[in-house]
Amino acid sequence: MSDDEPAENISGGDDGGGIPAAFVPGDGDDAPLVERVVDRLGERYWQKTYGGQDAFECLVRTILSQNTTDTASQPAHDSLMAKYDHDEETDLAASLADAHQPELAETIASAGLYNQKSKTIIRLANRIVEEYGGADGFDEFVREGDYDEVRAALLNMKGVGPKTTDCVLLFAGGRDGVFPVDTHVHRIARRMGFAPPDADHEGVREAIESELPPEKCGFGHTAMIQFGRDFCTARKPACLDDPEACPMTDVCEQVGVYPDTGEVVDPSETVE
Template sequence: MSDRRDEPAENISGGDAGGGAFAAFEGSDHEAETRAEAVVDALGEMYWQKAYGGQDGFECLVRTILSQNTSDKASQPAHDSLMERYGPADRLAETLAGVPQDDLAETIASAGLYNQKSEVIIRAAEWALDRFGSTPEFDHFVRERDPGEVRETLLSVSGVGPKTADCVLLFAGGRGGVFPVDTHVHRIARRMGLAPAAADHEAVRAHLEGNVPAEKCGFGHTAMIQFGREYCAARKPACLDGPEACPLYDLCDRVGIDELDGEVVDPSEVVDG
């Protein structure tokens, strides 16, 4: 397993610099009502906590687009380079809307898929200005309007999917009850039996948001990602080394994992006998 020192000081929420503050996890003062809540409570004993919200909305949108299909290690330098060249945050949409795509692509190259991501970012900047008039007005919309309306509006932008929209709601809007689903969360929730084995990302999100208290969803998202990196990897989960190797072994159905043969498949490939 990776050393705990490898746990990033920042994740997509941006640590202290991303708004909010570190906070105690309130998950042990009552018995969990669902297994999904019990999983999040157990993760609360393992990882640092964070109060969500506080990021500038459009910067958070850009940051999340940069993180698509790549790691924080790759996307963070791209975000830092972008902000150094095109900031400040309260003028970011105005600046990016007029940037030549080749220049932006070069700036964010470390994030991978830089041609595609630069197109999406510039298109999102143009859309934000056309719809809201300024970066601060977009940020206000994210923080103050109904979460369902914000989510639906963000999803109308080409290149912005459910996970990106949910991250903006969580990390910029500070909205409770939002559990973004990335590839780690999608895999782990189905592997553990917290969602049906064949569930798509949206179905997994619905199961988790329906079974985890609203105030625990944000932490559940970031902690489950970290758990996936340290213990529940796609090809070699820790349980293959024995029950004692995984701290959540007793809460997991291990769907798609054959501990005897050491074989691992996606949960959707499991066929009931």
């Protein structure tokens, strides 16, 4: 969900992706570890407010991104929108509810798992139309509904898990205090030590959201993903060969990373 983010910290304006978020650094060494990490990431990458995406399109985009890369899912999203949301009068949910599944599968083939994803999208589109009257009604519910009710409703939809739910709440709903956990965030949080090494995705989310100021969750999520791509990769983090190569070494516990031996293991394997 971060494919529209800038490559560097240029908050605000068209290139920066929107309105800059209020950014107040924490209380130095007295701030929780996750806040110190996010503050550092905010300085390196970007700080912006979130929300404003159409909720149903955001839901579809996130489903397309499951188990694949932005490079693969973006063309699928673009092809889907061109075919099923071709003018201002089109309700995307209604259009996809009536879609021919094999045709939709072919349209989104670049995203992988296209048969499964096409069936999920059509099923969700029908539910959105039946329960909310279409994309606009669903968008209003996501933006203005009670947070707990919205989250529960999304999680109740077959094919929508915690990460997809939180992406919709953040990118469409603009909800503060929501920190979606993808594979990068899951790895980094446990490796750096601000979540238990054996925490599952929900455990990581709870650990982060309990310690991080709500207004920092949005840019913290996207910046942490970029940090994972740039430095803290799964198999060969930058610190493995040279501690100075990673800008976060001084605030990282390196759980499961052993520079002396060159070994990298899942943090959960360090639990005795």
